[in-house]
Amino acid sequence: MSLSLGEARDRAAGVSDVRYELELDVRSPDGFRSRAVVEFASGGGDTFLELHRAGSLAVTVDGQKITPGYDGRRVALAGLTAGRHTVVVDARLSYVTDGEGLHTFTDPVDGERYAGAYLGLDIAQRLFACFDQPDLKAPVTLTVHADPSWTVLANGRAASAEGSTFRFATTPPIPSSLVTVVAGPYHSMRWDYQGLPMGWYARRSLAGPLDRDAAELRRVTEVCFDHYARIFDEPFPFDAYDQVFVPDLNWGAMENPGCVTYAEFLLPRGRVTDDDRRRRAMVIAHEMSHMWFGNLVTPVWWEDAWLNESFADYMGFEVAETVAGFPGVRVAFEAAFKPEAQVADLRGSTHPVAPSSADVPDVDTGTTIFDRISYGKGNAVLRQLVTWLGEPDFLAGVNAHLTRHRFANATLADLLSALDAASPRDVRGWAEVWLRQAGHDTIRVERRGDVPVLVRDGIRPHRCTVTAFRPDGVAAGSRLVDLAGEPVELPEWAGLAVLPNAHGETFARIAPDPHSLGVLSRHLTTIPDPLVRAVLWAALLDLDLLAAHLPAEPSPTLITAALDRILNNVVRRTLSPADVPAALDLIAGACATYDGPDDQRALALARGLVWSTRDTALLRRWLEADAIDRGVTLDPDLRWAAVHRLAELGAFDAAEIEAERLRDGTVEGELGAASALAARPSASAKAAAWAAMTSDPDISVTRFRALAAGLWSLSHRELAAPYLPAYLAAAPSLARRGSAFAAAVGRAFPTFPLTDGELDLVRDALRGDVPTVLRRFWLDELDDRTA
Ligand SMILES: [Zn+2]
DSSP states (O other): OOHHHHHHHHHHHEEEEEEEEEEEEEOOOOOEEEEEEEEEEEEEEEEEEEEOSSSEEEEEETTTTEEEOSSSSEEEEEEEEEEEEEEEEEEEEBSSSSSSEEEEEEEETTEEEEEEEEOOOOTGGGOOOOOOSSSBBBBBEEEEEEESSSEEHHHHEEEEETTTTEOOOOOSSOOGGGOEEEESSOOOEEEEEEEEEEEEOOOGGGGGHHHHHHHHHHHHHHHHHHEEEHHHHOOSSOOOOEEETTTTOSEEEOOTEEEEEGGGGGOOOOOOOOHHHHHHHHHHHHHHHHBBBBEEESSSSGGGGGHHHHEEEEEEEEHHHSSSOOOHHHIIIIIHHHHHHHHHHSSSOOSSSSSSSGOBBBBHHHHHHSSSSIIIIHHHHHHHHHHHHHHHHHHHHHHHHHHHTTEEEOHEEEEEEEEHOOSSHHHHHHHHHHHOSSSSSEEEEEETTTTTEEEEEESEEEEEEEEEEEEOOOOEEEEEEESSSOOOOOOOTTEEEETTTTOSSSSSEEEEHHHHHHHHHHHHGSSOOOHHHHHHHHHHHHHHHHHHHHHGOOOOEEEEEHHHHIIIIIITTOOGGGGGGHHHHHHHHTTTTTTTTTTHHHHHHHHHHHHHHHHOEOOOOOOEHTTTSSSBBOOHHHHHHHHHHHHTTOOOOOHHHHHHHHHSSHHHHHHHHHHHHHHSSSSHHHHHHHHHHHHHHHOOHHHHHHHHHHHSSSHHHHHHTHHHHHHHHHHHHHHTOOHHHHHHHHTSSSOOOOOOOOOOHHHHHTTTTOOOOHHHHHHHHHHHHOO
């Protein structure tokens, strides 16, 4: 059982003023030593520290050795007197390979070992004995014993390094979930900026890509830093800012105070496209904003996870788009992230952007809150709030909130009172409909005569841009409209097509009238503003629209978003199994136009072609040339995608896959090969994949995911479908390893359409004892397939 809200409230009532002094010894590859000196004030009575599966355990309380109650999760501290106490917990713990705890990774390129503490909800207890809840923030003073040749990074500024002992400065109060240590022979770029030591780091075997992108990474870091220094009253809250690309991170990035960790896909080995650069800048801006949202001011409990993630997601896109030099990132948000949030908001599992604490009764439920509602919808809703309030009032309220609760915890009510005081508008009324209620409105276009009229079906006020179009698709004008209960007539645009929310300021389903729909879908790809096209692609996408317009769409961002959404939402989930082959042929036909003057557009289409085509000669030609036909080099990722598709089509055997693995030599090559072997259309290949997924209790999340991607072949469901019952039977126990692995098991659900009988098997399985995180994935899969 994960920590419950009631337990957290009780403990916070009795424990305060916590400090940690930690000592970690990571010199042995077979396990690590964790010694925590925990100082705190107690109101008297019983409490507990969390510590996950300690191998050996020695505990003293105020200098007296005790033998505490310990169940593998909690160290009981019984009968404390009121006053200050010092508890020392010295333990031997295990490394992990699932990215939850002190993760260990050995690089196949050079045999070098890396260790990194990847924490999060309920995971700090896998690193050290602690009060593992967000409202018991504490200063941390850390010492690490590691190979003297290694780079060792942590939340605080490096204080000294003597031999194998690395010491760090004491941090300000931080939540346990955001403690980190990163250690290994990292390649680096370090510099000082505005008095702060900064750095970018990557594995030694990724030195080339890090050096290639170093100037851009440094520039984006500095621009974001300057921007936040300008808009926030509170100065940067920590004493260093290191950013590290780490292996096997389960999240895109993690906002540890002073030491942000990034997943390595953000440092591509192959070509870095403009979309890659925009996304990375967005993530850098997102994580840095967390230094204020989440780190300086932290939620009391996980129902306010959105206070971290919605703000950071909004800031990430906004700052990348308007400040950091990456216009176009908002196009990706409108075309990909926002429509996925709308899908999530229609499921049974949707929830208010800001749920109540009672809706998050334990940490496992908290884990499921880190979803498309808290990120994508919350981001969109905050953009609507800024449009509605005006940025000056919004920032005034936010700054008052950050200053009032600096280095402490706060709730939605605290934020609302600060915003309310800063604005003449009814912020509490706005929050009631936008933040406290799930679901979204529809904005329809009707006609009175030929005058367009905007009508809202729903309960929320909307302020958004409406754009009118002539019959030839040329824009005739735009204006900002406030829409609430009363319909809004647009007599100046009589007879014209209109598109509400043309710039995406609000979060609503858009339903144009038949006239507008006709004009807009006819001229979709000739509308010059890609943001308007993004809104249209998102609103109108289906297989027919894709076939008609993809070949003429100029934006690689929009091509990628449309293909991803068609594959995941339509082909994999809502088609009947018999219709899949024809759909793949139709997509391949639309993508076969990849030959053109724009390399990045060609790459985006080639990525769609590679999973849909049946043309094995074409894919073999690509591999031989190491390029798509017109000379655009194959990225390692695209090369593996071609190998995977050839294997799936039965046109690439195990020996050829092995030769590709050796040619690549990296961990990505290992995973690509595992996935391609699993994708081969034979019963023995599927059996081997399933055995590999389930026989090794220490299998990494990345390997499990690669094997699942091969097992559930869209083109050979008859070979893979027999594994559905086995998957449903094995998944609950596999998922008990931890929340990240539970999510990996949930994502390993079959990625092809299921028959009614197969859907019934899933419903039956859900009647059993299914862990919270896994259950959420299965319920969402059922919703997506039966909507
Ligand atoms: Zn975040």
